[in-house]
Amino acid sequence: xxxxxxxxxxxxxxxxxxxxxxxxxxxxxxxxxxxxxxxxxxxxxxxxxxxxxxxxxxxxxxxxxxxxxxxxxxxxxxxxxxxxxxxxxxxxxxxxxxxxxxxxxxxxxxxxxxxxxxxxxxxxxxxxxxxxxxxxxxxxxxxxxxxxxxxxxxxxxxxxxxxxxxxxxxxxxxxxxxxxxxxxxxxxxxxxxxxxxxx
Amino acid sequence: xxxxxxxxxxxxxxxxxxxxxxxxxxxxxxxxxxxxxxxxxxxxxxxxxxxxxxxxxxxxxxxxxxxxxxxxxxxxxxxxxxxxxxxxxxxxxxxxxxxxxxxxxxxxxxxxxxxxxxxxxxxxxxxxxxxxxxxxxxxxxxxxxxxxxxxxxxxxxxxxxxxxxxxxxxxxxxxxxxxxxxxxxxxxxxxxxxxxxxx
Numbered sequence: 462x463x464x465x466x467x468x469x470x471x472x473x474x475x476x477x478x479x480x481x482x483x484x485x486x487x488x489x490x491x492x493x494x495x496x497x498x499x500x501x502x503x504x505x506x507x508x509x510x511x512x513x514x515x516x517x518x519x520x521x522x523x524x525x526x527x528x529x530x531x532x533x534x535x536x537x538x539x540x541x542x543x544x545x546x547x548x549x550x551x552x553x554x555x556x557x558x559x560x561x562x563x564x565x566x567x568x569x570x571x572x573x574x575x576x577x578x579x580x581x582x583x584x585x586x587x588x589x590x591x592x593x594x595x596x597x598x599x600x601x602x603x604x605x606x607x608x609x610x611x612x613x614x615x616x617x618x619x620x621x622x623x624x625x626x627x628x629x630x631x632x633x634x635x636x637x638x639x640x641x642x643x644x645x646x647x648x649x650x651x652x653x654x655x656x657x658x659x660x
Numbered sequence: 661x662x663x664x665x666x667x668x669x670x671x672x673x674x675x676x677x678x679x680x681x682x683x684x685x686x687x688x689x690x691x692x693x694x695x696x697x698x699x700x701x702x703x704x705x706x707x708x709x710x711x712x713x714x715x716x717x718x719x720x721x722x723x724x725x726x727x728x729x730x731x732x733x734x735x736x737x738x739x740x741x742x743x744x745x746x747x748x749x750x751x752x753x754x755x756x757x758x759x760x761x762x763x764x765x766x767x768x769x770x771x772x773x774x775x776x777x778x779x780x781x782x783x784x785x786x787x788x789x790x791x792x793x794x795x796x797x798x799x800x801x802x803x804x805x806x807x808x809x810x811x812x813x814x815x816x817x818x819x820x821x822x823x824x825x826x827x828x829x830x831x832x833x834x835x836x837x838x839x840x841x842x843x844x845x846x847x848x849x850x851x852x853x854x855x856x857x858x859x
Binding site for chain 1: 730731737739740743748751752756774775779781783786790791792802803804
């Protein structure tokens with residue numbers, strides 16, 4: 462299979478690449494430093510990327526940021542950062558990319574544990590995770606030509622920085638290799654509309 | 661209690677008003693035709709509304725639209741309509757409004773069954789519903805001064821137009837009075853972070 466991996470330079474993107482590159486052709490995309498540079502907050506850049514790359518069998522997104530601030534400091538403007546990036550960025554990959562995915566292909570997006578198990582400062586993340594989960598469940602019944610869609614919802618990674626892990630008090634981190642397995646399940650399997658929770 | 665009800669002129673807003681006006685003071689807001697005219701896609705108008713009304717004990721939103729189109733016709737631009745209105749509109753009511761809610765007050769937002777039980781054309785709705793559900797669950801643990809937040813997720817209403825009900829094939833409609841009861845539970849109760857499913 463030919464797989465387009467957006468977020469290829471990140472911690473998770475690299476783990477997913479390692480998990481799948483032995484048997485699939487991976488084209489990496491990221492803001493910079495990958496095969497393709499793309500800012501997924503810009504629909505025109507998403508269109509341009511797919512035009513250049515052409516048809517693929519799978520699209521994986523491990524990309525997208527959301528602000529991590531106390532709720533009382535979360536302004537509409539700051540919350541827009543998460544909406545433009547992790548929420549709309551990932552969803553627009555599907556809305557624009559579905560014409561470029563081969564019959565029976567797949568999309569796999571990334572959400573996270575904070576929509577189920579909230580922590581201080583995590584509300585913008587919880588919002589984007591919820592949005593993508595709802596989108597995936599519904600889009601799965603309407604995608605054409607047997608195209609599937611799932612999302613992977615990971616816990617905090619064992620490999621994350623100590624500072625990042627410390628914000629998830631009492632959470633048992635999961636190895637990033639275990640999270641990458643869920644992407645294998647989505648891409649190589651046949652399920653659709655699923656949220657693979659790696660908690 | 662003094663309650664600000666955004667979406668007061670809609671079918672659900674009127675039912676919620678009827679359910680609660682016997683014991684609470686309801687201030688209605690809507691795009692037009694209510695006590696206050698507000699376009700909740702505009703943060704400045706939300707700020708202005710709260711400045712004029714002052715402190716309230718509860719904020720209820722029964723407002724917000726999302727496009728209802730087949731997934732293959734859902735462009736990023738069209739999807740933005742739902743994001744600006746039902747998603748960001750309702751969330752910005754909380755982000756801006758929390759300073760205007762009295763200690764121990766509450767927010768109650770509206771989502772819907774389509775995030776759990778998808779139908780054709782419902783993906784933009786499912787996305788906004790998911791976003792608000794995630795937001796509510798997380799914001800509940802961070803809201804200051806004992807302020808609570810819940811959301812009501814209704815099935816299609818028995819009182820909806822036949823055309824609207826017909827898009828929900830095989831769904832058993834619920835009476836709008838039953839849905840309004842869930843708003844009473846949220847406002848008069850003590851729970852927080854909940855999604856009241858009226859299916």
